[in-house]
Amino acid sequence: MNEFELIGQLIPGLAANRTVVVGAGDDCAVIDLGSPGEYLLFKTDAIVEGIHFKANTEPERIGHKALGRCLSDVAAMGGKPTNALITLALPATFSPEKVSRIYAGLNALAKQFQVAVVGGETVLNPERILISVSLLGVISQGKEILRSGARVGDAILVSGELGGSRLGRHLDFMPRVQQGQWLAANFAVHAMIDLSDGLAGDIRHILTASGFGAELEAAAIPISPAAKVEPTSALVKKSPLKAALTDGEDFELLFTLESAQVATLQEKWLARFPEVPVSCIGIITRDQGVRLRQNDTVSPLEDYGYSHFS
Amino acid sequence: MNEFELIGQLIPGLAANRTVVVGAGDDCAVIDLGSPGEYLLFKTDAIVEGIHFKANTEPERIGHKALGRCLSDVAAMGGKPTNALITLALPATFSPEKVSRIYAGLNALAKQFQVAVVGGETVLNPERILISVSLLGVISQGKEILRSGARVGDAILVSGELGGSRLGRHLDFMPRVQQGQWLAANFAVHAMIDLSDGLAGDIRHILTASGFGAELEAAAIPISPAAKVEPTSALVKKSPLKAALTDGEDFELLFTLESAQVATLQEKWLARFPEVPVSCIGIITRDQGVRLRQNDTVSPLEDYGYSHFS
Numbered sequence: 001m002n003e004f005e006l007i008g009q010l011i012p013g014l015a016a017n018r019t020v021v022v023g024a025g026d027d028c029a030v031i032d033l034g035s036p037g038e039y040l041l042f043k044t045d046a047i048v049e050g051i052h053f054k055a056n057t058e059p060e061r062i063g064h065k066a067l068g069r070c071l072s073d074v075a076a077m078g079g080k081p082t083n084a085l086i087t088l089a090l091p092a093t094f095s096p097e098k099v100s101r102i103y104a105g106l107n108a109l110a111k112q113f114q115v116a117v118v119g120g121e122t123v124l125n126p127e128r129i130l131i132s133v134s135l136l137g138v139i140s141q142g143k144e145i146l147r148s149g150a151r152v153g154d155a156i157l158v159s160g161e162l163g164g165s166r167l168g169r170h171l172d173f174m175p176r177v178q179q180g181q182w183l184a185a186n187f188a189v190h191a192m193i194d195l196s197d198g199l200a201g202d203i204r205h206i207l208t209a210s211g212f213g214a215e216l217e218a219a220a221i222p223i224s225p226a227a228k229v230e231p232t233s234a235l236v237k238k239s240p241l242k243a244a245l246t247d248g249e250d251f252e253l254l255f256t257l258e259s260a261q262v263a264t265l266q267e268k269w270l271a272r273f274p275e276v277p278v279s280c281i282g283i284i285t286r287d288q289g290v291r292l293r294q295n296d297t298v299s300p301l302e303d304y305g306y307s308h309f310s
Numbered sequence: 311m312n313e314f315e316l317i318g319q320l321i322p323g324l325a326a327n328r329t330v331v332v333g334a335g336d337d338c339a340v341i342d343l344g345s346p347g348e349y350l351l352f353k354t355d356a357i358v359e360g361i362h363f364k365a366n367t368e369p370e371r372i373g374h375k376a377l378g379r380c381l382s383d384v385a386a387m388g389g390k391p392t393n394a395l396i397t398l399a400l401p402a403t404f405s406p407e408k409v410s411r412i413y414a415g416l417n418a419l420a421k422q423f424q425v426a427v428v429g430g431e432t433v434l435n436p437e438r439i440l441i442s443v444s445l446l447g448v449i450s451q452g453k454e455i456l457r458s459g460a461r462v463g464d465a466i467l468v469s470g471e472l473g474g475s476r477l478g479r480h481l482d483f484m485p486r487v488q489q490g491q492w493l494a495a496n497f498a499v500h501a502m503i504d505l506s507d508g509l510a511g512d513i514r515h516i517l518t519a520s521g522f523g524a525e526l527e528a529a530a531i532p533i534s535p536a537a538k539v540e541p542t543s544a545l546v547k548k549s550p551l552k553a554a555l556t557d558g559e560d561f562e563l564l565f566t567l568e569s570a571q572v573a574t575l576q577e578k579w580l581a582r583f584p585e586v587p588v589s590c591i592g593i594i595t596r597d598q599g600v601r602l603r604q605n606d607t608v609s610p611l612e613d614y615g616y617s618h619f620s
Binding site for chain 1: 350
């Protein structure tokens with residue numbers, strides 16, 4: 001059983017109440033606690049030594065990544081992040097200097113997005129460091145962008161370039177917080193998710209939630225220069241396209257909107273965010289599943305994203 | 311360096327913004343996100359296998375404890391808990407049945423207090439289970455009860471009975487959510503904290519935050535029957551009083567208010583919560599430190615609470 005199956009099994013039994021607008025299963029929970037015209041966004045995300053970072057990773061980059069992942073989830077709802085709590089689990093032999101440097105990386109990113117770090121806790125985890133970040137955000141009611149809103153004929157777009165994140169970008173990525181808020185404010189984006197496990201896997205979350213399929217155009221998928229680097233012997237050899245589809249930890253935004261709006265969106269995006277590419281990579285189809293068009297042939301996309309427990 | 315020193319070193323550098331009413335250093339953060347007349351309470355707490363529970367602890371009790379600890383922190387502000395996110399870090403060999411049972415214990419407690427579990431995540435922690443709970447709550451503006459409000463001459467009160475929690479109560483305790491809300495609504499409680507590390511340690515958090523000292527009356531400290539059980543060879547031998555002062559994980563409320571109100575409070579509390587004792591155990595003094603009056607002699611209280619990294 002992988003974690004998606006496990007979570008799917010647990011969700012139906014979760015305790016609920018009237019504050020829940022969107023519960024488990026999207027990038028963030030959406031909650032109504034009575035603020036006029038506004039919903040809260042609520043998210044946690046954890047990273048673990050030896051899995052998401054190495055024992056010798058620069059501590060500032062560990063802190064950056066820990067918060068950046070949660071910020072990316074709030075971005076994928078179109079929201080504004082506001083407050084974070086940090087849970088730091090660490091061995092008894094921890095180095096205070098390392099902890100300070102983790103917090104320095106985390107605080108620097110928080111300040112960049114005007115997020116307040118309002119506390120947290122330290123706890124003993126004897127074998128390795130684990131950092132869990134809990135993040136609050138806000139969004140205007142009705143502006144929240146879910147995974148479930150994609151419609152047949154929608155264009156599928158993605159920010160940035162994909163693949164090869166393990167060469168370094170997974171520790172330094174800039175969460176697309178501004179882009180997410182700008183999209184929510186200016187366009188009727190139907191569905192959005194952030195790419196954490198890889199395009200091939202994450203697009204399926206939009207499709208499952210929306211009840212449709214997709215056809216992707218291989219030549220349109222933006223491949224990062226890092227995905228084109230010849231893999232060293234330590235890494236699985238993948239084609240650059242396969243790397244872009246499956247490497248994961250891109251933390252880019254994947255979203256859908258009416259095809260007729262693509263040209264306008266690309267023009268305005270380019271004017272607003274000249275340093276971040278945006279690519280139209282396919283369309284939402286009534287046919288289920290994901291298909292890849294490559295050299296005029298269309299075939300089912302077999303690849304999936306990263307799974308922690310498979 | 312223990313965790314309190316570490317946290318004290320980190321707090322001054324935390325990123326801030328205008329939403330922060332109370333940041334790091336109290337039972338919960340207090341946040342103003344624009345809801346008229348209301349503040350948000352925000353808290354995370356983690357428990358770790360081998361430290362807070364055993365590998366063979368009944369899974370339902372693990373879930374109960376994980377959420378109960380956070381609920382106790384919201385109770386200690388006088389607030390109403392509303393929404394929780396669960397981070398479950400577990401070995402790759404996890405048992406889906408065990409995870410389901412952890413969630414069952416957690417959900418049962420959540421339902422009891424009308425808290426919605428709005429999601430969470432699973433992540434790999436190869437050696438042991440770690441559960442981090444993130445909790446949101448609400449409180450009327452101005453009704454939040456901080457650690458810093460104790461005044462000289464205040465009576466010091468505590469709910470329940472203390473000590474011996476390790477014999478079982480640490481897994482089954484009922485967080486004092488109703489009592490905390492009732493206190494905030496009906497009395498001018500000056501300062502409050504929940505007892506997680508033991509009375510001898512936790513009272514110092516109120517005193518440090520408020521700038522005063524305290525004198526405790528040994529005979530008035532409510533000692534749990536479990537604290538009077540003769541310790542087995544596996545446990546450190548403590549007197550029942552010392553156990554009540556230092557065992558930790560009581561999850562009772564410790565609070566201060568004007569001495570003149572004690573009789574009224576005790577009478578009304580007894581009528582409202584006949585099953586939960588409340589005891590007046592001392593007074594706030596201008597003299598710093600904690601002193602214990604026992605058999606007509608007063609001496610400095612040397613004991614401290616549990617420290618995870620000392």
